[in-house]
Amino acid sequence: TIRPVRRSYYDPSSAPGKGVVWEWENDSGTWTPYDMDVGITIQRAYEKQHPWVDLSAIGFCYVIDFATMGQINRQTQRKRRVRRRLDMVYPLVSGTLPKSQSWPASPGAATAPPVPTCACPQCLLVMSVKATVSAAGPGTATLQPRKAPPVPPAPSKAPVPAPGAKAPDGVAAVRGSLKPLAAQGSRRQAASAPALSSASATASPPGAGSSKASRPGLATLNRSHLQRLAIAQSRVLIASGVPTVPVKNLTGSSPVNPALAGITGILMSAAGLPVCLTRPPKLVLHPPPVSKSEIQSIPGISHSSRKTTKKQAKKGKTPEEVLKKYLQKVRHPPDEDCTICMERLSAPSGYKGPQTAIKPDLVGKLVKCGHVFHLHCLVAMYNNGNKDGSLQCPTCKTIYGVKTGTQPPGKMEYHIIPHALPGHSDCKTIRIIYNIPPGVQGPEHPNPGKSFTARGFPRHCYLPDSEKGRKVLKLLLVAWDRRLIFAIGTSSTTGESDTVIWNEIHHKTEFGSNLTGHGYPDINYLDNVLAELAAQGITEESLAQEKD
Secondary structure (H helix, E strand, C coil): CCCCCCCCCCCCCCCCCCCCEEEEECCCCCEEECCHHHHHHHHHHHHCCCCEEEHHHHCCCEEEECCCCEEEECCCCCEEEEEEECCCCCCCCCCCCCCCCCCCCCCCCCCCCCCCCCCCHHHHHHHHHHHHHHHHCHHHHCCCCCCCCCCCECCCCCCCECCCCCCCHHHHHHHHHHHHHHHCCCCCCCCCHHHHHHHHHHCCCCCCCHHHHCCHHHHHCCHHHHHHHHHHHHHHHHHCCCCEEECCCCCCCCCHHHHHHHHHHHHHHHCCCCCEEECCCCCCCCCCCCCHHHCECCCCCCCCEEEECCCCCCCCCCHHHHHHCCEEECCCCCCCECCCCCCECCCCCCCCCCCCCCCCCCEEEECCCCCEEEHHHHHHHHHCCCCCCCEECCCCCCEECCCCCCCCCEEEEEEEECCCECCECCCCEEEEEEECCCEECCCCCCCCCCEEECCCCCEEEEEECCHHHHHHHHHHHHHHHCCCCEEEECCCCCCCCCEEEECCCCCCCCCCCCCCCCCCCCCCHHHHHHHHHHHCCCCHHHHHHHHC
């Protein structure tokens, strides 16, 4: 594998020029240096004696607090230690900067020895495509983008541009300038640079090579100018109908997505198609800053916050007394299995746990849904649950009584902010803020007496301030009071056990994007969350019950 390398030069007054390196403490207790550009930004704020610096302007969701020498995640509020080192001395260069070079050398060097063909499947595929294109002739290899000005035809019948004819504006710009762009060392560690250079080298029709000579000033542009030029050229290509290759992680640490984009670019350019690499929209988790005077209460809902504590189950009723309200005894059981113990209903219960006063051969039918079980199995299932006076059919999930959960104590805030969600431009936004601190598990939790963590709090969620959005909020308040929004268990994202997790009622945590699937626009979200609430036994009837 051959990869390009580069050497960067910085001003002596910058952080690397002074030998300053900023580092953050990782989970293993060792120190990791920030990227050079991030370190320069932090050092600049530090030298100006700012109390803190917000890194969101350069694409990072962190705040560096110089008073505590800590890094704070704006989303999760997690804190890490940072430190400033002064022992990284880089060599100084006097006089003019050395001439920019790239490696490997550009294909134009006549003295470069021929490079042997690589035998990997990717290169063999590319070479076979190029050979097929060459055999078909240049007239069939070059495809012009849609809506582009027509190229003056050559005297011959083949559709090849005449010598000296000007190619379409968007195509001529990218073909003439992307090669110097790739050679200027502006490559990232992503593998997308070969796609750019291949596109400029193989997609050029006869006569387009003159554009390289007409742009001698590109060699003198710095990196930021080249990036702006590449962005402008990408926009021209997109507007003219050139196929685009989206790259989700072009500058990230993972090589997978950039490599796929690079391979796609090579193959498209080998077939004579111009290639334009594009970037996806940025993740927008939070709305623009909102002052306290702009925050409004929600009409029809009293207060703007609500707290929950550990509600104990109603005492004084045994499991047998609770089940009597929801069951009818069956004298002649049907010839089928009990879905709890998987034994025949005509036989005694297969449950082998603590014995109860109920005989193991008694059978009962739930009055609403009509499903039949051993009474002994239903009592055991109730004792293993929350024991809150409610029962849920294990077959169809029909709820009997008022279902409550095991959500830890916390606070729920809700108000209106003067910003619109994507897809809901006709109304403002309801913002919900959940905050649950870490603590110790109670008797209703998986591991009583053991501590639990609460990652990512406060969690911000968003609803449109519409009629249906307010209805969802009112039902979410009922779910909060019944301790059904969160639970304690194992996180499906991190794998961490004994932590606070969502409890099957989905929330939208992205304000201005939908890159993770937890944002807007989503035309079905409000209907879906109403169905999820109904599955927890929370409907419009619940609102009347709460008032009573």
